[in-house]
Amino acid sequence: MTLSMKLADRVNNLGTETAFVVASQAAAYAAAGNRVFPFHLGDLNLPTPPNIIEAAYRAMKDGRTGYTPNGGLPQLRELLAEDFNRTRGTSFVSDNVAVQPGGKPVISKFLLTLMNPGDEVLYPNPGFPIYESQIEFHGGVAVPYGTIPGDGNFTFDLNGLESAITDRTKILIINDLHNPTSAECRPEDRRKLAELAVKYDLMVLLDEAYFDVRYDGKSVSLISEPGMIERSVVLYTFSKRFAMTGWRLGAAFGPKQIIDVIVTLNVNDESCTNHFVQYAALEAMTGDQAEVLNILHILRQRRDLCVDMLNDMEGVFCYKPNATFYLYPDVTEAMKNKGFSMYQDFLVSALEHTGVSMCARAHFGTPLPGETARYVRLAYSGIGVDDIEEGLGRLKSYFSS
Ligand code: PLP
Numbered sequence: 001m002t003l004s005m006k007l008a009d010r011v012n013n014l015g016t017e018t019a020f021v022v023a024s025q026a027a028a029y030a031a032a033g034n035r036v037f038p039f040h041l042g043d044l045n046l047p048t049p050p051n052i053i054e055a056a057y058r059a060m061k062d063g064r065t066g067y068t069p070n071g072g073l074p075q076l077r078e079l080l081a082e083d084f085n086r087t088r089g090t091s092f093v094s095d096n097v098a099v100q101p102g103g104k105p106v107i108s109k110f111l112l113t114l115m116n117p118g119d120e121v122l123y124p125n126p127g128f129p130i131y132e133s134q135i136e137f138h139g140g141v142a143v144p145y146g147t148i149p150g151d152g153n154f155t156f157d158l159n160g161l162e163s164a165i166t167d168r169t170k171i172l173i174i175n176d177l178h179n180p181t182s183a184e185c186r187p188e189d190r191r192k193l194a195e196l197a198v199k200y201d202l203m204v205l206l207d208e209a210y211f212d213v214r215y216d217g218k219s220v221s222l223i224s225e226p227g228m229i230e231r232s233v234v235l236y237t238f239s240k241r242f243a244m245t246g247w248r249l250g251a252a253f254g255p256k257q258i259i260d261v262i263v264t265l266n267v268n269d270e271s272c273t274n275h276f277v278q279y280a281a282l283e284a285m286t287g288d289q290a291e292v293l294n295i296l297h298i299l300r301q302r303r304d305l306c307v308d309m310l311n312d313m314e315g316v317f318c319y320k321p322n323a324t325f326y327l328y329p330d331v332t333e334a335m336k337n338k339g340f341s342m343y344q345d346f347l348v349s350a351l352e353h354t355g356v357s358m359c360a361r362a363h364f365g366t367p368l369p370g371e372t373a374r375y376v377r378l379a380y381s382g383i384g385v386d387d388i389e390e391g392l393g394r395l396k397s398y399f400s401s
Pocket of ligand 1 (some may be wrong): 041102104128207209236239
């Protein structure tokens with residue numbers, strides 16, 4: 001008997017994050033002596049602010065190395081609730097917050113708490129691939145809805161979303177400030193989404209991983225809409241806001257009854273989030289913000305350069321989103337001009353001719369029926385302006401050659 005025969009059936013439904021596959025292909029290409037311009041992974045090549053690093057180091061030396069309460073340090077839960085109330089207009093207390101080892105664990109804990117096998121869950125496609133993976137791994141039915149090009153940015157296909165609702169639909173996942181498209185809800189979209197959630201009595205996961213990665217305007221949470229506070233769980237993360245992706249630190253916000261279950265899942269899964277990392281979080285939230293602002297300043301410069309350079313390429317069109325660190329240019333014409341219909345062939349050719357490594361639409365879910373336009377995703381979080389200039393300069397020459 002082979003070992004694969006012993007694996008649980010649900011393993012067949014476990015997906016992955018294919019951006020990591022693109023990363024390993026790019027790493028292999030670089031290891032063979034080639035220059036790579038890394039636009040593929042949503043990680044930051046900027047260091048965590050030094051005051052946050054110092055705080056973790058100090059906490060370790062002060063002996064903050066044992067378990068903490070399962071929901072997180074009481075003072076951190078309190079601070080997070082205050083910060084959340086200030087930015088989202090809620091009146092949460094510590095009991096509405098569960099500290100997590102990253103934003104990602106909120107997805108599975110939310111589903112484990114609220115989804116029964118067979119329940120239908122609406123999720124964005126293109127979207128963060130972990131939603132579909134976790135829905136299906138835990139026995140739910142993943143039902144996609146799309147994003148659509150709008151006036152100045154992508155937005156969500158709310159008509160498509162509503163028409164996908166059935167009497168088995170129990171959960172809606174929204175990633176406002178969206179990976180990969182940077183789609184953002186307009187005020188009327190937020191109103192409509194809240195009305196739909198109330199009308200069809202849906203529980204909602206609001207993935208706000210990019211809420212604070214914003215260059216212009218102000219982020220507004222869907223949780224501030226009428227009827228949302230009692231049916232929403234918000235995914236919060238320190239990863240992007242404070243350049244702390246590898247520290248693994250985030251939180252779930254929501255009604256106490258749900259948060260209590262999530263805290264019990266913490267007990268079952270990891271006991272608690274890393275103790276001294278939670279002290280670093282206290283410093284991240286209350287300490288000097290100069291470096292945090294500087295990170296945003298650097299990212300904004302990169303965004304501006306990338307958008308200008310992409311729009312200067314033959315057959316490419318790119319919006320200039322106000323938030324996140326992703327661009328999702330339409331490359332339909334550019335791919336056609338180069339004679340490609342398949343993303344994989346196009347990505348390999350672009351990598352081999354220019355060194356530019358990026359993801360394509362297909363890395364964010366199976367394209368929906370009727371989708372004809374072609375898109376790639378460029379993350380500018382992990383590449384400096386000099387390399388952006390050189391990499392995208394090469395891509396421009398490649399498209400026009
Ligand atoms: N949600 C979205 C939309 C993301 O893009 C990511 C990371 O890329 C996450 C959640 C998870 O972030 P983390 O677990 O690093 O907090």
